[in-house]
Amino acid sequence: MPRPPTAQPPPPGEQAAFGRPAAVGGSFATDRPAPAPRPLPPPPPEAVLRAFAPRDGARGLGEPPGGRRSSRRTASGPWWKADAAADPWRDPHAPAGLGAPAQYPADPAPGPVVVDEPGRGRLRVRDVSIRLGALVLMALVFVAAVGGTLGWFLGRTADEQPLLAPGIQLSEVTPGLSREPGSVSDIAARVTPTVVSVEVRLASAGATGSGVVIDAEGGYIVTNNHVVSGADGVEGAEIRAVFSDGSGSSARIVGRDPASDIAVLKVDKPGLIAASLGTADDLVVGDPVVAIGSPLGLAGTVTSGIVSALDRPVRLSGQGSDTNAVINAVQTDAPINPGNSGGALVDGSGALIGINTAIASVSGGSSGLGFAIPIDTVRDIAEQLISTGQAVHASLGVNARTVTDGARDGALVVNVEPGSPAAEAGIQEQDVVIAVDGEKVGSSEELAVAVDAHAPGDTVTVEVVRGGGSREVQAVLEAA
Numbered sequence: 001m002p003r004p005p006t007a008q009p010p011p012p013g014e015q016a017a018f019g020r021p022a023a024v025g026g027s028f029a030t031d032r033p034a035p036a037p038r039p040l041p042p043p044p045p046e047a048v049l050r051a052f053a054p055r056d057g058a059r060g061l062g063e064p065p066g067g068r069r070s071s072r073r074t075a076s077g078p079w080w081k082a083d084a085a086a087d088p089w090r091d092p093h094a095p096a097g098l099g100a101p102a103q104y105p106a107d108p109a110p111g112p113v114v115v116d117e118p119g120r121g122r123l124r125v126r127d128v129s130i131r132l133g134a135l136v137l138m139a140l141v142f143v144a145a146v147g148g149t150l151g152w153f154l155g156r157t158a159d160e161q162p163l164l165a166p167g168i169q170l171s172e173v174t175p176g177l178s179r180e181p182g183s184v185s186d187i188a189a190r191v192t193p194t195v196v197s198v199e200v201r202l203a204s205a206g207a208t209g210s211g212v213v214i215d216a217e218g219g220y221i222v223t224n225n226h227v228v229s230g231a232d233g234v235e236g237a238e239i240r241a242v243f244s245d246g247s248g249s250s251a252r253i254v255g256r257d258p259a260s261d262i263a264v265l266k267v268d269k270p271g272l273i274a275a276s277l278g279t280a281d282d283l284v285v286g287d288p289v290v291a292i293g294s295p296l297g298l299a300g301t302v303t304s305g306i307v308s309a310l311d312r313p314v315r316l317s318g319q320g321s322d323t324n325a326v327i328n329a330v331q332t333d334a335p336i337n338p339g340n341s342g343g344a345l346v347d348g349s350g351a352l353i354g355i356n357t358a359i360a361s362v363s364g365g366s367s368g369l370g371f372a373i374p375i376d377t378v379r380d381i382a383e384q385l386i387s388t389g390q391a392v393h394a395s396l397g398v399n400a401r402t403v404t405d406g407a408r409d410g411a412l413v414v415n416v417e418p419g420s421p422a423a424e425a426g427i428q429e430q431d432v433v434i435a436v437d438g439e440k441v442g443s444s445e446e447l448a449v450a451v452d453a454h455a456p457g458d459t460v461t462v463e464v465v466r467g468g469g470s471r472e473v474q475a476v477l478e479a480a
Contacts, residue, residue, distance in 0.1 A: 193245075222265075258325065432465040434465055435463040
């Protein structure tokens with residue numbers, strides 16, 4: 001194989017800097033240790049020789065018979081290229097040659113835009129010049145000034161809408177109202193015609209309250225005793241009932257009962273509507289109730305709430321009248337104000353279950369609790385007043401006050417009326433009454449309510465504490 005032509009000798013300067021030493025003739029020094037002899041491979045098997053025997057005078061193994069020529073270069077088609085003989089890297093004896101110096105890309109010009117490894121351009125804010133930032137800021141100020149000036153100009157030149165629009169008609173909308181039976185509005189519509197305002201006029205003063213028609217044919221109206229007691233027997237006094245339709249009529253006192261704070265009036269007016277009387281025995285705490293009356297002189301006022309307590313002993317006295325009563329009240333949180341006295345307290349069906357009579361609050365207004373006389377008591381007293389002009393109550397014949405020893409409450413007997421049922425039964429002063437007919441008594445009000453629940457002539461069992469022990473006595477109540 002002939003030697004390939006050698007490259008042109010380098011310049012003397014490069015030769016002196018990068019040339020081989022004079023003692024070295026080729027690319028490798030001659031004093032290198034010779035490599036260890038490699039063992040010859042064993043001859044190929046006979047079957048391989050028969051299959052790959054050289055053909056056409058070629059040396060070495062050939063292609064198998066009928067085989068497809070592969071793209072791999074063989075001895076007949078060497079793997080090196082045709083100009084491989086001139087490649088100095090193929091000839092260890094080729095002299096060293098220097099190529100052109102390495103070429104490096106020029107550094108990018110400094111500026112705010114940098115190019116990252118994937119070749120993407122990015123703006124680096126810290127390299128933005130002050131001049132460019134000032135220019136951007138001035139552009140923004142200019143745009144804002146132009147926009148503000150344009151808006152001001154358009155606002156000044158735009159035509160204003162007229163303040164008045166003659167002949168305008170608003171759209172009519174029919175609201176979807178729901179007044180189901182049993183709602184407060186339904187109850188008020190049915191009960192309000194039965195409630196009246198009671199006006200008491202004296203020579204130098206006056207008072208207002210409420211009342212409820214309980215007998216339409218007879219013209220009887222029930223109210224509180226403390227509403228009308230100031231006009232009873234007073235010359236020149238006038239009592240007037242004002243109805244829900246605005247009409248009015250003079251009223252006369254049929255009878256008063258200071259012991260229950262009930263009074264009955266009579267008017268001569270046709271076409272009255274009487275309230276439907278219910279019962280307080282079926283009430284439970286939490287039942288809805290509606291109060292209707294003339295609080296603060298405002299006729300036909302409706303308020304609502306619930307029954308907040310039952311059988312609440314409440315003492316009624318004073319209020320500028322001769323009322324001295326203890327009622328077993330229905331307690332409600334429906335707002336009740338002065339002027340509601342004598343008005344109606346009805347249940348969810350619209351039935352009258354009490355006559356409003358008192359309030360308890362810190363301020364004296366409606367932000368407290370209201371109390372009503374149960375309709376069962378009202379019915380009994382009203383019937384007596386209409387029949388005879390007076391009402392009769394049972395009496396035990398004692399005066400008592402509330403006491404407690406820390407473990408038990410009761411009614412301490414302060415004095416015993418001579419010849420009274422209590423004296424006949426052997427009750428003494430300083431006895432503490434703790435029960436009547438098995439019902440617990442914890443205060444003087446509860447004792448009064450327990451006795452008043454009976455009729456004159458009834459025999460009751462009174463349990464008293466005396467000298468550290470308790471005993472029971474029998475007492476026959478008399479009329480008060």
